[in-house]
Amino acid sequence: MSKSNFTVRVRGHFDAVAAHVLSGIAAGEELTINITAEETLFVRFNGNRVRQNTDVEQINVSLLLQGNGRTVEKSRTLSGDLESDQAAMMRLLAKCRDEALSLPVDPNQVPIENNGISSEEFSGNLLAPEDVVPAVVAPAQGCDLAGFYAGGIVIRGNRNSKGQSHWFATETFFLDYSIYNGSKAAKGSYAGSTWNAADWAANLERTQNLLALQSLPQQDVKPGSYRTYLAPRAFSDLLGMLNWNALSASAWKQGRSPFKKLAEHEATLSPLVNIEENFSMGLTPRFNDLGEVSETRVPLIGGGALKNLLVSSRTAKEYALAANGACAEESPRAMDVSAGTLDEKDVLAALGAGLYLSNLHYLNWSDPVSARVTGMTRYACFWVEDGEIKGPIKDLRWDESLYGALGSKLMALTSHTEIDPAVDTYYRRSLGGSRTPGALIEGFTFTL
Numbered sequence: 001m002s003k004s005n006f007t008v009r010v011r012g013h014f015d016a017v018a019a020h021v022l023s024g025i026a027a028g029e030e031l032t033i034n035i036t037a038e039e040t041l042f043v044r045f046n047g048n049r050v051r052q053n054t055d056v057e058q059i060n061v062s063l064l065l066q067g068n069g070r071t072v073e074k075s076r077t078l079s080g081d082l083e084s085d086q087a088a089m090m091r092l093l094a095k096c097r098d099e100a101l102s103l104p105v106d107p108n109q110v111p112i113e114n115n116g117i118s119s120e121e122f123s124g125n126l127l128a129p130e131d132v133v134p135a136v137v138a139p140a141q142g143c144d145l146a147g148f149y150a151g152g153i154v155i156r157g158n159r160n161s162k163g164q165s166h167w168f169a170t171e172t173f174f175l176d177y178s179i180y181n182g183s184k185a186a187k188g189s190y191a192g193s194t195w196n197a198a199d200w201a202a203n204l205e206r207t208q209n210l211l212a213l214q215s216l217p218q219q220d221v222k223p224g225s226y227r228t229y230l231a232p233r234a235f236s237d238l239l240g241m242l243n244w245n246a247l248s249a250s251a252w253k254q255g256r257s258p259f260k261k262l263a264e265h266e267a268t269l270s271p272l273v274n275i276e277e278n279f280s281m282g283l284t285p286r287f288n289d290l291g292e293v294s295e296t297r298v299p300l301i302g303g304g305a306l307k308n309l310l311v312s313s314r315t316a317k318e319y320a321l322a323a324n325g326a327c328a329e330e331s332p333r334a335m336d337v338s339a340g341t342l343d344e345k346d347v348l349a350a351l352g353a354g355l356y357l358s359n360l361h362y363l364n365w366s367d368p369v370s371a372r373v374t375g376m377t378r379y380a381c382f383w384v385e386d387g388e389i390k391g392p393i394k395d396l397r398w399d400e401s402l403y404g405a406l407g408s409k410l411m412a413l414t415s416h417t418e419i420d421p422a423v424d425t426y427y428r429r430s431l432g433g434s435r436t437p438g439a440l441i442e443g444f445t446f447t448l
Contacts, residue, residue: 031112
């Protein structure tokens with residue numbers, strides 16, 4: 001890629017700071033250093049006008065110090081001035097040493113190792129900052145659009161005292177938005193590494209069509225079980241629950257995994273369900289905070305059967321398992337769900353009579369033991385009859401087991417998939433996301 005000035009500057013700065021700190025460790029100590037950095041333009045829209053415009057450049061570095069069986073981790077932001085940052089990081093190292101004196105020995109400490117060297121950089125073709133506002137608002141003239149654009153370079157890097165060195169930089173954007181007609185709304189998202197005006201116009205038009213359908217008479221849907229179509233974004237919302245201990249090896253060993261029965265071969269999902277961790281999508285680096293590098297593809301569920309749980313090194317040591325490069329949280333970072341055979345144009349006909357759900361929200365486990373999830377419908381959700389959308393529904397609460405929704409009740413998956421990128425911006429832009437098809441489910445349960 002043609003490297004940006006920011007990427008080159010940050011990499012050189014990190015290398016110099018890391019080398020200085022690593023030269024200061026004492027005998028018997030080992031050190032891992034992680035960097036998170038970004039140069040991002042944030043623009044918030046309301047009423048199809050700019051309400052907030054901020055350009056953020058930030059660098060954060062963390063130290064993980066090991067010595068005498070103890071582990072301490074601390075972090076701080078960097079200023080960009082080499083001399084002051086080197087001095088600040090040496091002070092942070094001293095604080096780690098001081099804190100380690102008061103800690104007990106960690107019986108499951110994972111020794112710092114050399115997990116090799118890697119470097120990945122993904123270039124993009126983003127809008128120039130001065131072009132972002134006209135590119136977004138011009139096609140949306142006449143729309144009450146509210147949303148959030150974030151675009152720029154995100155960096156992750158890792159060095160350690162054993163000689164390990166990893167680097168990841170990616171240039172991406174997302175526009176997470178809704179359009180309104182009074183109290184009615186439809187939600188859309190447009191994301192990628194290259195802004196394309198025609199793609200944005202088509203994306204907006206699909207969302208406008210969903211909003212227009214909400215002008216049809218509201219349909220009164222009583223609690224009950226209905227054939228239901230989850231559009232890719234809604235299906236991504238549902239599968240996001242797998243991040244909450246379902247695929248965690250430590251949660252399974254501790255008896256708190258919602259997929260305990262799946263892990264112990266007491267239950268299976270539909271043979272249509274194939275899920276893997278797929279880092280080739282470029283959504284996030286393969287290395288974790290310890291610098292351990294995952295395989296590019298890690299099968300998680302294949303043909304409805306569990307293939308692998310996500311196993312961190314700490315869990316591997318505690319329970320005598322084989323680690324597979326998972327992050328400490330043991331949750332998917334780049335979940336890829338295989339497509340099915342249902343064409344998008346045939347979705348309404350296949351649904352026949354039932355519910356079309358564009359988005360879900362407020363999801364939580366209602367009964368983790370049976371993998372039951374509860375949540376609400378949101379935005380453009382409709383009642384369908386005779387393969388035709390009849391009108392919008394009021395928000396409904398649903399409660400359904402994943403063993404049903406991804407198992408015996410799963411009728412079909414669509415042949416088209418969509419990437420749902422992470423759009424969290426707490427403290428910094430998140431990396432990761434998922435790629436999912438739409439899902440047709442028989443007897444999805446609505447309770448309120």
